[in-house]
Amino acid sequence: GVSITDNGRNILDVNTALESILGLSRSDLLNGKHGNRKYPRSNGTEMQAEEFPSVRALKEKGSIQSSEMGIIKEDGSIVWTDVSAIALPFSDGQVVITTKDITESKKAEEKLQTLANAVESSDDAILTRSLDGIITSWNRGAEQIYGYFAEEILGKNISILEPENLKGEIKQFDERIKQGERIRHHETLRLKKDSTIIDISITLSPVFDASGKLVAISTVSRDITERKRAEEALIRSENKFRTLAENSPDLIARFDRQTIHLYANHAYLELYGHSQEEIIGKTNSELGMDPEKVKFWEKHYKDIFTTGKPETMEFQYTSPQGKEYYFNTRIVPEFVDGKVSSVLAISRDITERKMAEEAMEKMEKIRIKEIHHRIKNNLQVISSLLSLEAERFSDTKMLEAFRESQNRVTSMALIHEELYKGAEIDTLDFAAYLRKLTADLFGSYNIRKDNISVRLDLEQVYLEMDIAIPLGIIVNELVSNALKHAFPAGRGGEIHINLCKTGTFASRYDISCPNPYYTEKNNFNYILTVADNGKGIPEEIDFQNADSLGLQLVNILVEQIDGCIGLKRNHGTELSIWFSDTET
Known part of the structure; x- marks a missing residue:
């Protein structure tokens, strides 16, 4: 213009x-x-x-x-x-x-400048050479990869970068480019200035002039030395893993995110009766595993893929031949680029260990039962010695003291007898024990059943020995006390023993623990009531501070089991003990 x-x-x-x-x-x-x-x-x-x-x-x-x-x-x-x-x-x-x-x-110049800046700042080696191999351009990435500065290399033949064992490779590439081929991401070796041989990936492209004539060849080279080393290390690691896995007695299998088998070692294949061809690429469901077990394993695999944390568990397996196995399995995540790509399940056969543990457990039960048996025998010997010693005395009070001591020993001996005979070694059916204890007490005092009767309302309650022994002595004292004092001069009556859970008792009798403070504090689960319709304990006697050895024992033992005790004096005597089992 x-x-x-x-x-x-x-x-x-x-x-x-x-x-x-x-x-x-x-x-x-x-x-x-x-x-x-x-x-x-x-x-x-x-x-x-x-x-x-x-x-x-x-x-x-x-x-x-x-x-x-x-x-x-x-x-x-x-x-x-x-x-x-x-x-x-x-x-x-x-x-x-x-x-x-x-x-x-101007826009074209800017684009060219942008391209030139990209070439110059690229970490890849980007260079151009004439058709006879003379280097005409050399970027900063090429300096970093090959160690030559531009002023050192420009005008030199590209063959300077070829290792001795690959001389002539570049000429072969050039001939292919002249024939119209493209060479992309070809992995080969090149020689640095310091004579170090490196792994590179090269891409060769033709350079044409304005008339479309081939005038030069452009080369983009990427140093893949570290990647190749990592790949080789991975291959060595994988080979080592397979060698160890194939010779391991443990069951080893690898699963992807869809729980498809990627790998299974010889021990795994042998146990489940599959070949590599049958198992690789298939899920447990496709291999016919029980649906419940499929859900079990898939849940654990999903959790590990989500959390990235390993898990350990034990499981039981029954072979098609009916043989039972026990395994301890460790499932560990395998990461790729920071994400869980697969999981490795390693299962160790612990069948022999489990059998040994079960045998040890049986032996321990037998040993403990034998201990109960010996304690019971020793307590019976003590009872017999007390009986023999009592024969030396004629004083009524002295004989009564011996009999009370015998009954206390017998109440403990009965517990050990029940533990010896029962299926459990540390808990006993306390209701069954109370039936035997009251029968023995009535026999000890020569009570006629048509004169004084006993009514037992007992829920089936299992108690540990630490609770059962003091509670047995408490019942012994309360029943003995009723037999001695509640029905004077041949008077008839009834002794009522009730054992139940606190919920049952409350719903049946619509009452709560006599001491709400203790109920709130200890959350009692059971109540034991011993009642009679005899003459009752006189009002002037404070049963929690009585001179009687029996009542003193009752209060001490209730405190020992962290229970509480309440007394009702109307229509006879009713003592209630609230307590919990040690497990609760």
Whole structure:
């Protein structure tokens, strides 16, 4: 575009080409509508009026050639131009301005510069060589990978990078490129400046001139030495793993996220009766595993894929031949790029250990039962000795004391007898024990059943020995006390013993623990009540601070089992003991 301006920068004339470049009509330009536009430099700063080529040409009374400047159009877009200006002599300040639109070439230059910057900053080695192998370009990535600076290598033949055992490989590649082939991601070896041989992946591309003639070859090389070392280490590790796994007696299998078998060792295949071909690529469900067991394993695998944490468990397996196995299984996650990609299940046969443990447990039960048996025998011997010793005395009080001692020993001996005979070694059916204990007590005092009777309302309750022994002595004392004192001068009556859980008792009798503080504190589970309809304990006797050895024992033993005791005196005597088993 061409325009003529006066010494005030007013446009005197303009051609249509400049109208198109500026996006303004001839009349707009002649009327100065372009005057408020901005003119940026290449670096983005605004060009001042004194820097305009027309102003400079007028000032110097000469010409200004090829000055690059931008023009911001009304729509905000920038037109890049190459402007020349010449001051016309003898014209009183007129200047002829020639404006050439270079926007497209400017964009092309920017793209080329961006590409050049990308090439220069790339970690890959990017180089160009002529068809006869002379290196003509060499980026910073090539310097880092091969160790040569650009000034050292430019003009040298590319064969300088070939190891001795691969001499001629580059020429073969060049011939293939000349034949129109492309070579992509080919892995080979190259020689660094310090004579170190490295693994690289190369991509070769032809370079054509404007006429389409092949003039050079571009090479992009990536150093894959570390990756190759990692792959080789992984292969060695995998081979070592397979060697160990195949010779291990443990069952080893690998599963992916869909619980598909990726690997199974010889021991695994042998136990489940499958070959590698049958099992690889299939899930447990597809192999016919019981659906419940499939759910069991899939749950554990899913948890490990989610949490990334290993799990250990024991499981039982029955072979098709009916043989039972016990396994201890450790399932561990395997990570790839920080994510769980598979799980490895390692199962150790612990059948012999489990059988040994069961045998030891049986032996321990037998040993403990034998101990109970011997304790019971020893207590019976003590009871017999007390009986023999009592024969030496005629005093009624002394004989009564011996009998009470015998009954206490018998109450303990009965517990050990029940533990010896029962299926359990540390808990006993306390209801069955109470039936035997009361029968023995009635026999000890020679009580006629038609005179004084006993009524037993007993739930089946299993108690540990630490609770059962003191509770047995408590019942012994309370029943003995009732037999001795509740029914004087041949008076008849009934002794009632109730044993039940606290919930049953409360619903049956609509009462709660006599001491709410203890109920809240200890959360009692059971209540034992011993009642009679005899004459009752006199009001003046404080049963918790009585002189009687029997009542003193009762209070001490209730405290020992962390229980509480309550007394009702109406219609006889009713003593209730609230307690919990040690397990609860």
